[in-house]
Amino acid sequence: MEIITARDMGFCFGVRRAVEMMEEAARQTGALTTLGSTVHNRQVVERLHQQGIEVVADLDEINGRPVAITAHGVGPQVKEALDRLGVPVIDTTCPIVTRSQQWAKRLAKEGFAVIVFGDPDHKEVRGVLGWADGRGIAIADEADLDRLPDHLPSRIAVLSQTTHTEARFAAFVRHLFETRMERISELRVINTLCNATTSQQAAAQELARRVDLMIVIGGRESANTRHLAEVCREEGVETHHIETADEIEPQWLAGRGRVGVTAGASTPDFAVDEVIARLEEMAARLEAARRS
């Protein structure tokens, strides 16, 4: 059994930068908090916790300690609340997310209704909506477009959650235009997809076409990891989304010639190494059983 890794996978530059900034801040301050999890990956959160970085769900739990804004970013209301608290703030918002936020602010100011194609409960999307100053609305799925309120302005701008696939964003925009054409006087589409994730998705797709099984590693809450698994399944290959090496079932591998491995942008290198080591061990056992 051959194990092949995707040519682009794992920690993206935005997550790596955020983790490094937090580790440095924790070394200097000794007691750092983050507003929500740094990334949607349990293992990374646990490692940061060991370095004194505590996740808090609410501003009330900060208790005067320095606070880090995660790579997903926050809305201006949260920044203002942090200013009022007067605590040191380490802003690790990914520059690509900052760009989405700036677009949302600018388009709302110009009078557009700002539609964000993304999960309304996702941190990045909530933050971007915050910058749209009450003119933003998040839509998770193109099927939900039919439920858009009738009273929306006729000038509509569309952004995407950074981790969506190109194909889904294109389909969403097409569907929006087709279903509301007569009510739209101007449609602006800003490509806010992240190159890091589109490159990883292209690499996963290319690999999925030439293997018998795909293993996608990453947190279950991680949107970009889920999208990677989606891309692989769309290629018709059996795909398993796992968080850790011990979730691999030996029967998945029986009779497989080539197994592909990829990992989401919030998946640390050590998690990938553990999965590959486990796959190699299982492959060796299967080979030994075949020979005996």
Ligand code: SF4
């Ligand atoms: S996936 Fe892209 S947008 Fe998100 S943190 Fe990584 S580099 Fe930034």
